[in-house]
Amino acid sequence: MNYDVIVKNARIPQGNDTVLTNILVKDEKIVGFTLDLDGIQGNKVIDAEGHLTLPGCIDSHTHINDPGFTHRENFLTGTSAAASGGVTTIVDMPCCSVPSVRSVENLEHKLNAIKNKAIVDYGMWGGVTGEDVRNGWLHNVKEQADYGVLAFKVYMTPSVPTYPRVTDPEMLEAFKAVAETGLPIGIHAENFAMCDFYVKKFEKEGRTDGPAWAEARMTLAEKVAIELGISFAEEAGARLHIVHMSTGVGAKLVGDAKKRGLDVTAETCPHYLTLNYKDAMTEFMQFAKIAPPLRTKSDNEEHWKALQDGRIDFVATDHAPYEIPTEKEAEGMHIWNAFPGIPGVETMVPMIVSEGYNKGRLSLSRLVEVLCSSPAKHYGIYPKKGAMFIGSDADFTIIDLEKEWTIDKDKMYTMAKYTPFHGYKLKGKPVKTVVRGKLVYDDESGIVGEEGYGEFIRRQNIQKLDKAIKY
């Protein structure tokens, strides 16, 4: 028998164990598994060398900034960064392009601008803002959903000028509109008035240290925002998703809401699992400035527990690079006015493998869920993505679990060469990334994917995550 591609010597997960097999690929999809390659030929052979081979990992929260802010990142550099980090599908946010994505027309504009650049696959978040509510433009929600966006995003705090925040009643109206589509609504959960007040207060008092940013945008601002979001979601019947959740108390609130049977989910990011604000913001200053900010070591540990037991559903990165000379350290720039955001798409999988799985904080089955199957199910693209079934896309993240290496900002593929993980020593690294049967990254050769190979992935179905919490 002849196949397009054979991925040989792949050690694939089966629950918390692995089995060694050869994966057969035809027309970009998995068509079989075999232990015996006698009489079987592949036009191409990718050798997994006995390494752990996961379904392609998904980063469901990126800000690639294309079109409009391509001095920060474009779809080629952003998806190259993804490929090098073992990510085969990204889901890109609606806010960081010009125009921002809040209608089918604007979404098509963005898809046209990026379609010849991507080297991994991509889905899209739809958008809804306070302005859309005020101007009676909520019909755009259903139209974007029908077009195939995977979720909607609202901001309780301001992000970019072209994507206005929602007031509380505007958020409730947005929830109602999105609830009718059956899609999740993700919220940036920080209380605007509190963040605004304490940032101004601390700045006026003369604080110039890095940790001041985190102390101003305090834990309580996230806690009350999540509480409000849960109340509104319950009222509107919406599927609430807390994006980039940062606090341990947030994990408790989400866990309690799940136990009450509400459709509330949450993601955390590698930096909320591994970095604390006092150390990282002292060392990296505005290069560790993000919103919500880094928290404490006890929040880190609480998030690992919540990720393992299911209160936190999966991991994403909030990849949001800024141009260093103009947006991070221009003349007169300081902790209060530098832009908040860090790159992350290429460090997610290795961080979670090294600090989660290899250190015993995550089981193998949970590793597969938080990087692959849970985001795919949540965003309605499973089992095309996030699974290794017959008929699933032949996306694979091949990981050398023993490889010891150090994150180096200057070796990253993202356009903005900074990361608060610079100097972090890890054990475990993605060494090959395969998208629909095509090798797009190889640790020895670097990026080998082609610009424009990446495809737009529309929503396939509506699925909800199991609310069972395992503790």
Ligand SMILES: [Zn+2]
């Ligand atoms: Zn974000």
